[in-house]
Amino acid sequence: MSATMLLINGEVVTVDSEFSVSEAVAIKDNKIIAVGTNEEILALKSEESAIINLDGRSILPGFNDAHAHLELYGTNKLGVNGKEAGSIKELLAKLKEKAKSTPPGRWIRGWGYNQNHYEEGRHLSRWDLDSVSTEHPIIVVRTCGHISCVNSKALELAGIDPQAEDPSGGKYVREDGELTGLLLESAHMQMFLFANYSEDEVQHGLSLASEDYLAKGITSVHDAGGYGPDHIRFLQKAVSAKRIKQRIFALYGSLHDSPGMVKKGLASGIATGLGDEWMKIGPAKVFIDGSSSGPTAKTREPYKSDPEDSGILYLNQEELNESLGSAHGAGWQITAHAIGDEAVGMMIEAIRAALQRDPRENHRHRIEHSGMTPPDLMQKMKDLNIISIPNPAFIYEFGDGYVRDYGDRVDVMFPLRSFSENGVPFAMGSDSPITSADPIQGIYSAVTRKSNSGNIIGAGQRITVQEAIKAYTWTGAYASFEEHLKGSIEPGKLADLVVLNDSILTCELDSLRELKVELTILDGKIEYAAKKEGVK
Structure with missing residues (x-):
């Protein structure tokens, strides 16, 4: 031959x-x-x-990125990059430049700001953004993708006034009864959907994302969802037109109303595995808690940085069991965004209950991020054959903040060595654009556990280069039931x-x-x- x-x-x-x-x-x-x-x-x-x-x-x-957001990555490239600013003042200057070329009434969008990395050491406010423009609605998304800040015009257009009640799973931040423009979790998700990009913009963004991912050696992506219900259709259209060149395993959920998205998937009669080697339907996915760096992750104990706070939950245990239990019963692989140890424990319980009711071998149920996984939860994951999808690149970008917010709990954050020693399969994902899409960055972080300041965060959780490569290749294929097709170099x-x-x-x-x-x-x-x- x-x-x-x-x-x-x-x-x-x-x-x-x-x-x-x-x-x-x-x-x-x-x-x-x-x-x-x-x-x-x-x-x-x-x-x-x-x-x-x-x-x-x-x-x-x-490389097989087991958790990334292609739509968000691509549309971010159409907005103002807050990661390129070192201060709020510098970011506002970039937004003002954008305003000059944006017709009045049209959205100005920014992304990637991190108050912990800015000179001022604080979040944006609507008054900051009002100084850019009061004629344009403005939204700037924090680097975590779970928090944003908007100006007064955006609040007005969305019908949010000081008397507005906080949405379930979210919060309108206030000072002395006044809205600051800062939106947490579901409050942010609803606003972003209100300010969403057009389909043409999304398709252009997906093309840009695909090209960037190819330059990073990424040939397969487990796409973790967009803000709205049209995301799967957008992906399918882009794959069909070869705007997305990678092979896609599409997690079936959305950043806004994830249980509602799962319910629609169940009603359609489809299930995990539908598709071909270019695009397949992946697991049903819901959100349980917030972000690791916000911090809004739901933890068992209060944050070290704020003894009055322990995060935000989107769902309670009963709601979680109902949503994902129904999906499991209909033959789906199931997964959830779970960062804090309380949220991880809730997802483990949901999987246990689903398997008890409808036993199934080789289910390959997952936990996206499983960011804080102490030994008791680790054992339960092993017993139930749950796959973890950690994001070690977070250690590099957010590690110093983790020490401030969680203290010694960094020793069980993205605990790759413990996963390896306990036989818990783990496939690494970037969660880009939350952090770098580069798998080399993820491998480096997994092996060294160094933050961008050079501090070692959770030294005992370092793994070998070989283990990191496997987690970015073969285990990603395993987590999508495709290890017979890809993930290793074999005839x-x-x-x-x-x-x-x-x-x-x-x-x-x-x-x-x-x-x-x-x-x-x-x-x-x-x-x-x-x-x-x-x-x-």
Whole structure:
């Protein structure tokens, strides 16, 4: 059998059951047909074969981001980037520039601000945003995606006045009875949906997101949802038109009214697994609590930074059991956003109750984030065969804030070493755009547990490079019931591969972040190339 592409003289990190490392790999059309020595692979050469000399560089299975928000990532690129500002003053200047080119009455949108990283050390207020414009409605979303600030015009258009009652699972922040413009959790979700992008803007954003993800070596994405009920349709349309080039496993939920979205999915008669190798329906998903960095995550004990607060819940146990229990009974894989240990415990109980009522082998139920998982919850996850979807890149961006907000509980946050030692499968996701989509950043964070200031956060939870690679490749495929199709470099699997610019197995741990993607091969075709040298 002759190959259409040969990759030789490399560090082929197969991520097979033995985690073997080979020299070369052969591809025919969209499948891997052989892995072995240079001599074995070159024997499959024909006149039409493209030959890529890796010169000792690593080639890995294509990265599988097990939790990301493509729509949010893409539409963020259409707004003002608050991560590029170092202060509220600087962010307001960027918003004023945007206002100059925005017709009056049209939304001005920003994203990515983090009060902990700004000189002023505080949240935005509506008075800050009123100084930008009172003719435009303005919304700026915090980096966590669970909090936003709006100006007076936005509050007026949305019909929110000082007498407005807080929505279930959310809060309108007030000072001396006055609305500050700061919106927490469901209050933010409702406002964002009110200020949502048009379908054309969403489709453009999805295309931008896909291209950025290809440049980071991401060939598969478990899309964790958008704000509204049209998100799945947007994804399907973008995949069909090849605006999204990655393979999509779509979590069936929404950031606003997730139980209502799940109910609609059940009424439609579909279930997890519907679709093909390019897009499949994933688990039914709901939100239980808030964000780790807000902080609004629901914890058993109050925050170290605020003894009067322990977070926000979207659902109580009965509501959670009803929503996801019904989905489990209808054959769905189920999952939930759960950050704090109280929320993680609630999801474990929901899965236990569902399995007790309707036993099922190989359910592969998940917990998105499982951000704070102490030993008692770890044991229950193991007993119930629950998959964790942690986000180690959060440690880099938010780790110092975690120490301030949670104290010693950082030792059980995104506890990868404990997952590994207890046999709890974990597939890593970026949760981008909340933090970087780059899998190399996620691997670096998992291995070093260093924050962006250089502090080590929960040193005992560090894992090996090999474990981190597996969590960003094979286990992601396992978490979507697709390990027979992808996730490792083995004959018969899809030719989704990523070539790095150096060896990932021999570079110094602190140098991992410097690794770059050189080639992204998807379905046997080069979809991204940083440079062409080595191709004959």
